[in-house]
Amino acid sequence: MQKKPVDARYKMVERTMKKLGYERDALIETLHSAQETFGYLENDTLKFIARKLKLPFSKVYGVATFYHFFRLKPKGEHTTVICTGTACYIKGADKIIEDISKKFSVELGKTSTDGKLSLMGARCVGSCSLAPVVIFDGKVLGHLNGDSSIKEVERILDGNNNS
Amino acid sequence: MVITTLEELEELAKEQREKQSQKEIKVCLGTTCLALKADELKDELSSELKNANLESSCSIKGVGCNGLCAAGALVTVTDTKTDNEIIYQKVKKSNAKEISESIKNDTVCKNLQCDTTAPFFTKQKKIVLDNAGIIDPESINDYIARDGYQALFEVLSHSHSEDVIEEIKKSGLRGRGGGGYPAGLKWETVSKVEATQKYIICNGDEGDPGAFMDRAIMEADPHKVLEGMIIAGYAVGADVGYIYVRAEYPLAVSMLKKAIKSAKRLGILGQSIAGTNFNFNIEVRLGGGAFVCGEATALITSIEGNRGHPRQKPPHLSDNGLKGEPTVLNNVETYANIAPIIRNGGDWYASIGTERSKGTKVFALTGQIVNTGLVEVPMGTTIREMIYDIGGGIPDNKNLKAIQTGGPSGGCIPPEYLDIPLEYESLKEIGSIMGSGGMIVMDESSSMVEVARFFVDFCKSESCGKCVPCRVGTVQMEKILTKFVKKEATKHDLEMLKELCSVVKDTSLCGLGQTAPNPVKSTLKYFENEYLEGMQK
Numbered sequence: 001m002q003k004k005p006v007d008a009r010y011k012m013v014e015r016t017m018k019k020l021g022y023e024r025d026a027l028i029e030t031l032h033s034a035q036e037t038f039g040y041l042e043n044d045t046l047k048f049i050a051r052k053l054k055l056p057f058s059k060v061y062g063v064a065t066f067y068h069f070f071r072l073k074p075k076g077e078h079t080t081v082i083c084t085g086t087a088c089y090i091k092g093a094d095k096i097i098e099d100i101s102k103k104f105s106v107e108l109g110k111t112s113t114d115g116k117l118s119l120m121g122a123r124c125v126g127s128c129s130l131a132p133v134v135i136f137d138g139k140v141l142g143h144l145n146g147d148s149s150i151k152e153v154e155r156i157l158d159g160n161n162n163s
Numbered sequence: 164m165v166i167t168t169l170e171e172l173e174e175l176a177k178e179q180r181e182k183q184s185q186k187e188i189k190v191c192l193g194t195t196c197l198a199l200k201a202d203e204l205k206d207e208l209s210s211e212l213k214n215a216n217l218e219s220s221c222s223i224k225g226v227g228c229n230g231l232c233a234a235g236a237l238v239t240v241t242d243t244k245t246d247n248e249i250i251y252q253k254v255k256k257s258n259a260k261e262i263s264e265s266i267k268n269d270t271v272c273k274n275l276q277c278d279t280t281a282p283f284f285t286k287q288k289k290i291v292l293d294n295a296g297i298i299d300p301e302s303i304n305d306y307i308a309r310d311g312y313q314a315l316f317e318v319l320s321h322s323h324s325e326d327v328i329e330e331i332k333k334s335g336l337r338g339r340g341g342g343g344y345p346a347g348l349k350w351e352t353v354s355k356v357e358a359t360q361k362y363i364i365c366n367g368d369e370g371d372p373g374a375f376m377d378r379a380i381m382e383a384d385p386h387k388v389l390e391g392m393i394i395a396g397y398a399v400g401a402d403v404g405y406i407y408v409r410a411e412y413p414l415a416v417s418m419l420k421k422a423i424k425s426a427k428r429l430g431i432l433g434q435s436i437a438g439t440n441f442n443f444n445i446e447v448r449l450g451g452g453a454f455v456c457g458e459a460t461a462l463i464t465s466i467e468g469n470r471g472h473p474r475q476k477p478p479h480l481s482d483n484g485l486k487g488e489p490t491v492l493n494n495v496e497t498y499a500n501i502a503p504i505i506r507n508g509g510d511w512y513a514s515i516g517t518e519r520s521k522g523t524k525v526f527a528l529t530g531q532i533v534n535t536g537l538v539e540v541p542m543g544t545t546i547r548e549m550i551y552d553i554g555g556g557i558p559d560n561k562n563l564k565a566i567q568t569g570g571p572s573g574g575c576i577p578p579e580y581l582d583i584p585l586e587y588e589s590l591k592e593i594g595s596i597m598g599s600g601g602m603i604v605m606d607e608s609s610s611m612v613e614v615a616r617f618f619v620d621f622c623k624s625e626s627c628g629k630c631v632p633c634r635v636g637t638v639q640m641e642k643i644l645t646k647f648v649k650k651e652a653t654k655h656d657l658e659m660l661k662e663l664c665s666v667v668k669d670t671s672l673c674g675l676g677q678t679a680p681n682p683v684k685s686t687l688k689y690f691e692n693e694y695l696e697g698m699q700k
Contacts, residue, residue, distance in 0.1 A: 027468035032410060032449050066470040066627075067451025069410045085372035086567065086603050087529035089617050122411065123452065123621075126375035127195045128527060129232035129535035140198035 010048060012037045017052055027053060031064055040071040068123070076111040076118035078156045080149075081135040085124025088132040092145065096132060097121070099146030100153060116157060165430035167438040169316040172307065179308035183243055186221040186266055188212075191237040191296060193228030193379060194414065200256065201225075201236040207256045208238070211263035221266050224305075227383020229296035230287075232536035234277060239296065240266065252277040282552035283534050288515065290523050291499045292539045295383035300418050303425040306386040312431055314505035315390050318397060319437040327398040328354060331501070333509030335521030340366055340457070340494030341569065341598040343520075343587040349491060352481040354399040356489040361401035363392050364485060364492040366462060367408040367415065370454040371570030372621065374601030376525040377495035379537050381408065381415035384499070385422035389445060391498030393432065394505060396443045399491055404445040407462055411452055419447050454571070454625035458673045459492050461627065472629045473673035494599065496525055516542035520586035524597070530567075530604040533558050540585070547581040550604060561606040565689070569598025571618045571625075572678030574685025575611060594685040596678070611690040612697055616644040618682040622675060633676030636667035640683065647697030657694060661687065 016033040020026035030053065034045050041064050050060040064070045082088075082097050097108055097119075106112040106119045127133050130142020134149055137156045144152070166172050190196075190205040202225075209223050229237045234252035240262070241248045249271055251262065258275060265272045289295075298305040306312070318327055332347030353361060365388060369377040381388060392404045408416050423445050426432040434442045448466050455461045456471040463485050465471040484490025500522060504512045513521050520542040526549070529535045533555030540549065546566060550556065557563050565575040574595035583589045587597050605614065623637035643660045646652040664680035664687075671677045687694060 023468075025466065025468035028451060028465065029449065031451075063468070063470055067453050069450075069452035086570070086601070086617065087373045087535075089372075090530050090603065090605060090609055090614075123370065123454070124372040124374070125194070125411065126369075126378045127198055127232075128373055128375060128529035129195050129235070130198055131529065131535075133198075140194075142195075142198055 009037045013045070013049065014052065017049075022053060024053060024055060027055065027060065027063055028067070031060075031070055035070060040074045042072075073111070077116050078137055078153075079118045079120060079135075080137075080153055080156070081120045081122045081125075082108075083125045083127070083131070083133040083135075084121040085128065085131075087128035088124075091131040093132040095146050096134065096144060096149045100149055103150050104153060117153065164428075166316075167430065169313070169320055169437075172312060172316050175304065176307045176310065176313075179304045183308075184220055184222045185242065185244055187241050187243065188221060188223040188262070188266075189226045189239040189241070189296065190223065191227070191229040191235065191239075192225040193232070193235075193382060194375070195228070195232040196235040196237060197414075199236045204236055204238070204254060204256050204259065207259040208262065211259045212266075215263050215267050217263065217267060224299045224302075226297060227295045227300045228379040228537055230292065230537045231277070231283060231534060233534050237277075237296075238262065248279070250277040250279055251275040281555075282548075283538070283555065286544070286548060286553050287539050288523050288541050289539050290503050290512075290515075291380060291387075291496055291525055292383070292537070293503070294387065295379060295537075298384065300383055300385055301421055303386060303422065303429060303431075306384070310506065311386055311502075312390055314502040315393055315397075315431070316437050318394055318505055319439050319441060324354060324398045324400065327394060327505070330505060330509040331398070334500075334504045334512035335509075335516075336497065336500055336504060336512065337520065337587065338493060339496035339500070339524065339599065341572065341596060343597065346493060346497055349481065349493070350395060350398050352479075353401075353489045353491050356482060358489050360403075360486075360488045361399055362485045362488055362490040363396045363399070363401045363404035364462070364466070364490055365392055365404065365406040365498055366457065366459075366492060366494045367406055367412075367419075368450045368457045368462060369409060369412075369495070369599060370457045370625075371599055371601045373527065373529055373567075373603045374570060374599050375527045376537060376600045378412050378415050380495050380499050380525070381412070382418050385415075385418045386426065387499045387502055388419070388495055389422055389426055389432070391501035392445060393436070393443050394501050395491055395493070395498065397441055399489075401491065402442045402444065404443065405448050405466055405485070406445060407448045407450055407456070407466060409452065410449040416447060416449065423447070453627070454621070455627045455673070455675050458675060461673065462492070463490065470627070472627050473675075475672065496600070517584060517586050519588050524585065524600060526585075526600045526602045528554050528602050528604070530602075531557055531561065531606040531609075532604040542586050543584040545582050545584055546576065549585065549602070550581070554604065557604065557606050559606075561608065563604065564607045564609055565605045565611060565614075567595075567603040567605065567614065567682075568601065569596035569681070570601050571621045572596060572674065572681055573598045573601075574681045575605075575614065575689065576685075577689040594681070594688055596681070610648075611686040611693050612644060612647045615683045615686045616641060616648055619644055619679065622679040626675065626679075630670075630672040630676065632667050632670040633672070633679065636663055636671075636676070637679055639663055640667070640680070644683070647694055650697050650699070652694075652698045654698065657698070
């Protein structure tokens with residue numbers, strides 16, 4: 001038998017599975033709860049879930065990689081999520097992406113090599129009237145352009161969150 | 164406390180209405196206003212009210228999206244005695260004192276007042292959104308005070324399931340997710356199937372970029388969606404419901420979960436609802452950010468815990484849906500229409516709208532337009548009224564170039580069709596679709612080829628990969644469109660693009676692929692010159 005994981009956080013994940021009766025269709029809910037608990041989905045976490053739900057690892061991995069929402073790698077210390085919905089696109093979101101990636105040398109969907117900044121794209125966050133919208137460390141800001149976005153990124157990287 | 168009869172429900176509603184203080188401040192806590200720090204504004208207003216000793220005469224609450232997102236943060240002050248309502252726009256934290264003083268002195272802050280006689284307000288007709296911006300979405304009592312759950316209790320105590328279906332059929336309500344299939348017919352088919360287990364599913368996987376109607380409904384009035392689902396369950400004989408919501412909508416998820424909890428506490432969900440032998444439970448399931456999961460069969464596969472791959476239809480969901488059982492799947496807005504229809508009658512609903520499209524439709528108006536926000540209009544409103552009256556026109560004196568409806572499955576409408584009415588058929592005739600209600604306005608500075616490429620790129624990355632035409636076709640289409648954007652295309656590319664459009668449309672397995680060429684086809688049709696400009700000289 002495999003060693004029982006010692007991390008107490010696994011209990012949180014287990015609770016979701018228990019609530020849904022360890023059914024196979026609990027997989028996606030369980031992955032959500034695991035990502036919420038751990039921040040991302042490590043192979044060990046996926047294996048743990050596969051074992052508990054009696055699913056092949058390939059299936060769990062397949063589902064985790066199918067949905068955009070699941071991350072298999074840890075996020076950077078700070079995140080910048082750029083909305084790439086239509087309204088934001090029309091109002092220049094692509095320019096913001098270009099400027100930020102150039103300035104901080106990080107590609108869309110990746111984390112900078114020093115692990116400080118993750119630059120992500122979101123499929124419409126639903127705040128279209130503020131377009132273009134960027135979420136800096138969970139804070140939604142609207143009506144941005146390349147320069148003002150760069151300033152905001154610099155601000156969160158400096159650790160000053162009370163602008 | 165458990166409510167078992169209609170009388171008890173009405174009693175609670177009355178009690179709740181009487182409890183209301185004379186004046187009430189409503190702070191919009193919709194996503195847009197929240198981004199403008201409306202939560203801090205609300206706290207500031209509460210403390211100002213406290214300072215001015217107004218706590219007993221004026222209450223304050225957070226409400227869902229008010230609609231006019233462009234003028235956020237929005238604060239509404241209502242006087243229950245005189246029925247007077249004042250909306251303040253672009254309110255900042257620093258305005259809190261001013262507003263509290265105006266309440267004390269019974270005056271109006273003229274500088275912040277929003278003109279509610281503007282067409283943005285007068286041309287709307289609110290059925291789905293009638294509670295949005297008025298009730299506190301976290302309070303079931305607030306919903307009940309506005310006649311909430313009356314339709315459900317009415318149905319459970321006085322009607323047979325056939326009567327409910329008859330009423331919905333009479334109303335002419337069609338699916339608001341975009342397909343436009345008559346809801347009553349869908350319910351009837353499922354109700355006639357013999358099975359021990361049936362399911363009700365609510366599609367809240369609003370994936371169209373630029374659309375946020377369903378999000379606003381779930382956030383502002385979650386109980387209305389629940390009520391619609393429970394009535395659907397009663398009508399078709401189902402006892403389990405699922406709401407499939409995007410995980411990217413955390414606020415909507417938490418509102419729905421809270422609403423389910425409080426409905427259970429009052430016995431509105433659970434066993435023996437309203438003292439009958441009807442049981443119904445609802446669970447929330449989180450989506451994972453896959454656009455294809457808005458497609459019915461893919462959504463069901465996803466709820467079952469799999470990769471969201473669609474499958475061939477038939478068999479239809481009415482025979483073989485979730486876990487192989489008969490299933491009714493409707494979109495959030497469709498369910499939100501149910502309770503008002505039952506309350507006011509199918510004939511009333513059918514009197515609104517046009518011959519073929521009844522009732523109202525909620526649109527998310529965005530892009531290069533003055534009044535961005537959420538609007539609900541009767542079907543048959545023209546695009547011109549939408550853009551120039553309700554939307555307030557195009558900013559910066561620019562010219563309108565196109566209106567995009569239906570998201571990645573829809574098309575671009577040129578200005579010459581401004582006078583066509585907004586309804587399912589007329590939009591289809593001009594190469595677009597109603598879709599779920601996203602409406603993106605573009606001015607002359609937008610390049611239509613780039614817009615087409617944007618949507619094809621979207622479909623390319625959202626293609627689930629199951630069938631070849633969609634998986635490979637969208638990649639090739641995007642490649643060719645990029646050539647047009649870079650002005651390197653050849654005549655052959657143009658022909659190839661046209662051919663790909665018809666191949667992908669005709670041979671893809673599900674709606675995503677079948678409609679992916681729509682943005683290209685409609686821009687090719689109306690803006691061909693831009694494609695020609697993208698060719699090598």
